[in-house]
Amino acid sequence: MFEFPFLDVREAIDVVDSEGNTFANETLDFVSWFYGTDLNVFGSNYVINDTESIETTENLGKRFKLIIDGDTDANYLDITGIRCIDTCGVDELLEVE
Numbered sequence: 001m002f003e004f005p006f007l008d009v010r011e012a013i014d015v016v017d018s019e020g021n022t023f024a025n026e027t028l029d030f031v032s033w034f035y036g037t038d039l040n041v042f043g044s045n046y047v048i049n050d051t052e053s054i055e056t057t058e059n060l061g062k063r064f065k066l067i068i069d070g071d072t073d074a075n076y077l078d079i080t081g082i083r084c085i086d087t088c089g090v091d092e093l094l095e096v097e
Contacts (some may be wrong), residue, residue, distance in 0.1 A: 001028070001040075003063045010049065010081040017043050017074035027029060028065055042072040 004011070015023040021043065028046040029039045044067040066077075 001068040002066050002068060004066070005082065006013050006064050007082065008064075009083060011085050012049075013045070013047050014078075014082060015043050015082045016046050016078045016080075017072075018078075018091045021074070023029045028067060036091070040067045040069075042067060042069040042074055043077055 006025045013025070017023075022042040023045055025045065025047045027040075028044040030046075048064040048065075050062065066079075068077075
């Protein structure tokens with residue numbers, strides 16, 4: 001398991017392997033990993049995107065945990081940071097004449 005900080009503004013992170021499988025956030029199973037009955041697969045991930053407590057709590061903040069495993073047919077992961085999903089903080093659109 002690898003853990004990376006991400007410092008740029010991202011609302012989401014998409015993970016897709018070379019076979020076209022997508023992996024949603026929180027697919028990483030910490031309990032099975034800890035007890036040796038690992039249910040995680042190549043691409044399982046966990047995104048912590050806590051920007052409000054980043055200054056007060058060292059263990060939170062913005063982190064990306066990812067499983068890399070050689071026992072798979074997939075040979076790469078495409079990891080894409082999504083800056084904005086909906087309106088990017090714009091509450092209403094203005095009509096221009």
